[in-house]
Amino acid sequence: MHRREEEADHNSFFFMFEELKQEVWEANQMLPAxxxxxxxxxxxxxxxxxxxxxxxxxxxxxxxxxxxxDIVVCDLDGHIVDGCRNPSSDLHTHLVLYRTWPEIGAVVHTHSTYATLQAQISRDLKPYGTTHADTFHGPVPCTRDLRDEEIQEGYETQTGSVIAETFEQRNIDPMEVPGVLVSRHGPFTWGVSPKQAVEHAMILEQCARMGVLDSLMVPGLQEVTTALLDEHYHRKHGPGATYGQP
Structure with a gap:
């Protein structure tokens, strides 16, 4: 009986990995699409x-x-527990974010053109309008540059640490601003699910594209007012949200 229970637990664990890997594979396929x-x-x-x-x-x-x-499953120390491939080189950046923010369930990293442009010039993505405000309750911050010693020792872990540092120092709620620009590198986004994290990456790229064009059309353009930013953010998020269907 004890052996049967062990086999049942093993099969259940294996099936759980299969569902998780399927969900992550589907979300990864959303990126090129x-x-x-x-x-x-x-x-x-x-x-x-x-x-x-x-x-x-x-x-x-x-x-x-x-x-x-092909999706790789690792423990929270980065050791492979299921899969025959090497995990993404950004794994340890993701792991820092998971350890730092227990609210998040998925992380996305891309080198999408306009968000990466903002990261490469080390500039926050400012909220110029309500499209930004619907998802990001304030500027999407850009981190500081990593120091040479940080790059040379645990680069991916240090990348996660500088993201966490940026949000802590600026007192930004990662659930209200679910994205960041890593200076000289590119964007990371997150969410409660892989699908939501990818959607946040899509929105970030679109807002960055519009932000670049806005800045070219009107140099020195001011950010949207706090009142309008708050109104649009809270229409979609929080206990008083009115957007969407019950």
Whole structure:
């Protein structure tokens, strides 16, 4: 009887991984479909906090060739527990964010054109209108540059740490601003699910595109007022939200 219970637990655990890997594979397929990545750039991960594991895209693998079985499952120290591929090189950045913010369930990293432009010039993405305000309750911050010693020692972990540092120092709620620009690198977004995290990456790219064009059309353009920012954000988020269907 004891052996049967062990086998049942093992089969249940295996099935749970299969569902997690399928969900992460589907979210990764959304990236090229949305025009957020080219070649093998970018990745999506998802955490199962009950199981203590993270599933993530395999490193350097083409999206069109990837199957759910290629998704790599790791523990929270980065050790592979399921899968035969190497995990994304950004794994340890994702792990820092999961450890820092227990509210999030998925993380996305891309090198989408306009958001990366903002990151490469080390500039916050300012809220110029309500499209931005619907998702990001304030500017999307850009981190400071990593110091040489940080780059040389645990670069991916330090990238996660500088993201967490930026939000802590600026007193930004990561659930109200679900994205960041890593200076000289590119954007990261997150959400409660892989699908939502990818949608946030899509919105961030669109807002960055409009922001670049706004700045070219009207140099020195001012941010949207706080009143309008708050109104549009809270229409979609929080206990008083009125957007959408019950």
């Amino acid at each position: 949305a025009g957020l990545v080219m070649l093998t750039w970018g990745n999506v991960s998802c955490i199962d906090r009950k199981a203590g594991v993270v599933a993530i895209k395999p490193s350097g693998m083409e999206y069109g060739l990837m199957t759910p079985e």
